Amino acid sequence: MKACGIVTEYNPFHNGHAYQIEQIRNKLPVDVVIAVMSGNFLQRGEPAIVDKWTRTKMALAAGVDLVVELPVSFSTQPADFFAKGAIQILGDLKIDFLSFGVEEGSGVDFLKAAIWMIENESLISREMIKRETMNVPYAKQMEELLNQLAPSFPIALNSPNNQLGFAYAKEIVRQGLAEKIELFPIQRKAVGYNDPVLDEKTNIASATAIRKALLDDREIEAYIPSSSYSYLLEEVDQMVTWDDYFPYLKYQLLIQSEASLRNVYQMTEGLEYRLKQCIKEAFSMEEFLECVKTKRYTRTRLQRLLTYILLQLSQEEVEKNLNEIPVIRLLGFNKKGQCYLNEKKNQFQSPLISNINQKTKNLVKLDTLAGEIYTLGNKRLKKQDFTRHPIKFD
Amino acid sequence: MKACGIVTEYNPFHNGHAYQIEQIRNKLPVDVVIAVMSGNFLQRGEPAIVDKWTRTKMALAAGVDLVVELPVSFSTQPADFFAKGAIQILGDLKIDFLSFGVEEGSGVDFLKAAIWMIENESLISREMIKRETMNVPYAKQMEELLNQLAPSFPIALNSPNNQLGFAYAKEIVRQGLAEKIELFPIQRKAVGYNDPVLDEKTNIASATAIRKALLDDREIEAYIPSSSYSYLLEEVDQMVTWDDYFPYLKYQLLIQSEASLRNVYQMTEGLEYRLKQCIKEAFSMEEFLECVKTKRYTRTRLQRLLTYILLQLSQEEVEKNLNEIPVIRLLGFNKKGQCYLNEKKNQFQSPLISNINQKTKNLVKLDTLAGEIYTLGNKRLKKQDFTRHPIKFD
Known part of the structure; x- marks a missing residue:
């Protein structure tokens, strides 16, 4: 079959x-x-x-x-x-x-693009690391880099x-x-x-x-x-919706210490303080995201982190599973x-x-x-x- | 004044x-x-x-x-x-x-009773420790012990x-x-x-x-x-009422490991397993207490422990405060x-x-x-x- x-x-x-x-x-x-x-x-x-x-x-x-x-x-x-x-x-x-x-794009286009990318992986990562301090989301940075390095890249990544x-x-x-x-x-x-x-x-x-x-x-x-x-x-x-879990997220962020929050998967140094500060004044997911967001963290990236907090997924456990x-x-x-x-x-x-x-x-x-x-x-x-x-x- | x-x-x-x-x-x-x-x-x-x-x-x-x-x-x-x-x-x-x-009882009765008890404290604790394995609440045991040791105790403790x-x-x-x-x-x-x-x-x-x-x-x-x-x-x-906090208690008991629960103030060895088991089938505080209770744990004692869990009060912190x-x-x-x-x-x-x-x-x-x-x-x-x-x- x-x-x-x-x-x-x-x-x-x-x-x-x-x-x-x-x-x-x-x-x-x-x-x-x-x-x-x-x-x-x-x-x-x-x-x-x-x-x-x-x-x-x-x-x-x-x-x-x-x-x-x-x-x-x-x-x-x-x-x-x-x-x-x-x-x-x-x-x-x-x-x-x-x-x-x-x-748009054919199967062959996607395959070629993938092969090129994997062959140039170390170059790309070096370049991406250089750009990491800039306040631009990852996907956007990757697109710009590709425009520069491979102008005839077979597929669009926008x-x-x-x-x-x-x-x-x-x-x-x-x-x-x-x-x-x-x-x-x-x-x-x-x-x-x-x-x-x-x-x-x-x-x-x-x-x-x-x-x-x-x-x-x-x-x-x-x-x-x-x-x-x-x-x-x-x-x-x-x-x-997320709003149904917001009370639990709020409870978790109130009750958990900064030190313990740092064990959560993908918690970036310093963000734990911002989360604990913002949660005190937030009464809905929207209010909370509005308070926490910065150029560096897209809404999706923040929502993922909040999911990891809600589920208390630790760095160690997730990495083991991955x-x-x-x-x-x-x-x-x-x-x-x-x-x-x-x-x-x-x-x-x-x-x-x-x-x-x-x-x-x-x-x-x-x-x-x-x-x-x-x-x-x-x-x-x-x-x-x-x-x-x-x-x-x- | x-x-x-x-x-x-x-x-x-x-x-x-x-x-x-x-x-x-x-x-x-x-x-x-x-x-x-x-x-x-x-x-x-x-x-x-x-x-x-x-x-x-x-x-x-x-x-x-x-x-x-x-x-x-x-x-x-x-x-x-x-x-x-x-x-x-x-x-x-x-x-x-x-x-x-x-x-009932006068101020002098209460004071006399207190002085007698403090003078006999080490005797009483020794006797109470002997009785600790019995499935009788603390207050009840104390009453029985006093009837035995001090039949003319100036106040009733019932x-x-x-x-x-x-x-x-x-x-x-x-x-x-x-x-x-x-x-x-x-x-x-x-x-x-x-x-x-x-x-x-x-x-x-x-x-x-x-x-x-x-x-x-x-x-x-x-x-x-x-x-x-x-x-x-x-x-x-x-x-x-407690029912308004039950969802948070349930969330906390689901998300927290047995090992981490053991840090909660007054968690008695073994009870953490029982709590985690019972919470899965409980949809209200009453159902939960019904599942967890034993002769050894009065309802009040359990409610206190559940308060410590809800607030995540640790042994160390509470003892420091006390x-x-x-x-x-x-x-x-x-x-x-x-x-x-x-x-x-x-x-x-x-x-x-x-x-x-x-x-x-x-x-x-x-x-x-x-x-x-x-x-x-x-x-x-x-x-x-x-x-x-x-x-x-x-």
Whole structure:
């Protein structure tokens, strides 16, 4: 059996995601589509609007055959570590193609760009270190540097989609998978990643715009498949945002000493004082971010750090996880997905985890903790790990 | 000027408290009544139903002349440490009388009992240590031991009121204040300390019964002075109970490792595992206490431990505070109270603190933290320490 992989968050699943699956089915000779999906905390340092189980149901109903979880140590990271974990899992799952949404660029363009970058890695890092003191976000600095060093670079890196696709391509090269996995970028329709506006002329909108509309109680039926829509309606009283966790974050920042905060993953020297100062006067996530932000820290970078604080992820623990090959945690599958697992599972390097029990709990320790904290955000949320089984979709 | 001291919580102020002040005014030759009052966390290991500022207003309106705060390291303790801090403060404030509610017994009875106990302290501790493995609460064991060793002991120790009064008397002896401070026990009218029922035939009810009625939205006007009643009405949307802090306690117990929990003050070996196990299945304070409790741990003892966890009070920090003479933190006063302070303040050993600022903040570090955590329980609660000034009552 042949498989195409997707790295995703489905927050929530929408027509753009359905279009990607349709393109894979129409254009690639594959039997199954496999999604590695962030669990309950996401790449931009925020909680998923609905939990990983609801998002798994949406994915399966829309034609994904197998959904596995990207562990929280990877899912709450900038593009490079996010891609590292996702490609390790998809590589281990023996996919033949990797599909991702881009603004423009072919699979060959992404591969060439990745190879050039890896060959010039030490030069690039030296140059980036030189620039580190400047108050410009990392991605922006990288773009400028590339314009200088490689004016005919095959892809543009000025959009989050292309940056993520590029990160996947680099990981495929780094992990020696370039011969095994073919890149299949799909040009996104109509909207950008972060576009906050619902365009009434199309049935495509960004997940950001859909979330905003959902929280404002506006109609979103046009922009997501009907199956996703009915799952969302079912779970609408279980939705969460960062604001639901803000009281816990505030409590943690009040109660924890500066010295202890310095053990949190990615805490930059000095920021702990600023966080503890700002939290005293902040009564919402917005007020707090407004107080803490500087040119050096983008909102996303701060949100990630606040996620690490909320979950109390330590430098040591996260780094240990980042250096290990992640486990394959099954969230759901249909019959084809199950056949694929049966056919390939002997080739997997990592343990395949269906249920969390005494034997497996230590393999997903941080994810189980993240699930426990996630459920504190809304009383209606059910347990996320112990007692849950992968969703079987007929 | 002559002063009578009271150790109190005023949670809330009620007719029984007013009766005590009336008795002091009628029977003692004093100019001022001074209350040392628990701040926002109380002796039975629970948050005060309304904050320390509201309770200070109630006290001043009902005729107390000066209110100072019993620091959280003392206020959330069993009778002995609670009494130690309170008597240190009142001793430093140069009171001439100490008044407290009892079931029965004269001032001389309490003093004799205290002297006997201190003389026999080492014998008693030896005997108590022998009994420590038995699953009987401390107070009950002490009562049995006294029946055996001193059958004609001058006071009964079978009520929380008498136990607290006895603890004050012992501290007065221990701190060498027996010549300076005369004990003035007042026989309580009609109800016991914990009596949960509002008796419609009298206008006296226990604070426990009044709190319960308040939370059940029943009328309590008959049982508290009209000034207290109007303050309570003003602050009724700012009331809190342990349930308002349960989400933070749950978060803390989920996120904190067993090893780190062991640093919390009074954590008994092994209990940290039980707490972490029970919290996963508990969705309210009642459910949690039900799961954790054993014969060995009374509800009050557990609530105190949970307060230490909520506030993250460490063994080291609390013990350091218990060994220092507490500061005199002013919460409120009237003109007579102010005259008294002016007359006596040169004799105080401890710093007299009116405002929390950069200079004084380290002297009330744990109390300021406790105040910050307290305000997380209800969005309408105002800041408790920084920016607050003692209430001046005309």
